[in-house]
Amino acid sequence: MEEKETVFVVSDSVGETADLVVKAVATQFNGGFVELRKNAFVENYEDIEDILLMAKQVPSLIAYTIVIPKLKSYLDRRAKEENLAAIDLLSPLMDAFSRTFNKSPKYQPKLMRQLDESYFRKIEAIEFAVKYDDGRDPRGLLHADIVLVGVSRTSKTPLSMYLAHKRYKVANVPLVPEVAPPDELYQISRNKCVGLIISPDKLNSIRKERLKNLGLTSQANYASFERILEELDYADKIMRRLGCPVINVSDKAIEETADYILNTLKK
Known part of the structure; x- marks a missing residue:
């Protein structure tokens, strides 16, 4: 052979x-x-x-x-x-x-x-975003580089993960009228807190699609205009109290919103 x-x-x-x-x-x-x-x-x-x-x-x-x-x-x-x-x-x-x-x-x-310091910072930031997603543990707010607040379906989690890949530790808090924000939210500097808002029509469309994907009826209170307006009004009051910058995410891609957040916080 x-x-x-x-x-x-x-x-x-x-x-x-x-x-x-x-x-x-x-x-x-x-x-x-x-x-x-x-x-x-x-x-x-x-x-x-x-x-x-x-x-x-x-x-x-x-x-x-x-x-x-x-x-x-x-x-x-x-x-x-x-x-x-x-x-x-x-x-x-x-x-x-x-x-x-x-x-x-x-x-x-x-x-x-060789894994450099930048790589480890990114991994740490990703783990941080996962741990403190959706208001899971309010203690993380005190250690975050950026804190995002907004009603449900304003892209808080995708933004947190995107910014984590840029090595920022991000926590996010959902604003719900029935649940008071954690005390820690008022203890952080307003210079690292960002409010996310969205138009009622856009939010209604997103929530209806979300319910559809879950196999639920689009008539659920979650997607009703009355409920959406109530949540947005409540979120506006909280953001005013925080004195944080506010970004409308209605027609923005995740990357565009993230860049806007970073530029806003730098200012």
Whole structure:
């Protein structure tokens, strides 16, 4: 049985970069003819020797992304001694960067996989938005970057999640005439509270569609004009008491409203 041509994909990290480059090249040669053997987290000379031993058994070449200088030099030397082709996928571009921009690389593996502070802030903000959604725990209002208030179906939750992806901790509180707002809402700065309002016609349409999706009759009190006007009037009184900026979300996309909120709060 004829041995299949093999490319040993070698990396001192996950190996995604080398894997993608090799696959891109292989497609130019009807890629299915070649077998890829991925070797990730290669961190010592013994790992390299194991790869060389396997590579000698089949028609092969080695494609690698190794940035640790000693490890790279060792692989280059030993591959040459074993008469094996070892292709460095990173150094030509890194050398070009150094020459052109007069900067030195860090020569540190796994940098692309390091989770930076910004990533952790986003995850924390998303978890915060979930935990303090829909007035679930009013204690979160005191720790939020932004607090959204409004009647049901004014996009409070989607806005909270969208802003969380921008690394803002957002809590939201539904305003319902039968339920007094939590005391914490009056303890926060009005500079981080935003009221969301909507036209009665738009809210009526949204609520009817919501009831329809739930399999309920559109004649329910939730979607009645009388009830909607009562809720909007109540919300207006609360927002006036808070002294917070108010945004009409009737004809705005989530992204547009979010940008408006951030610009308003910055002012």
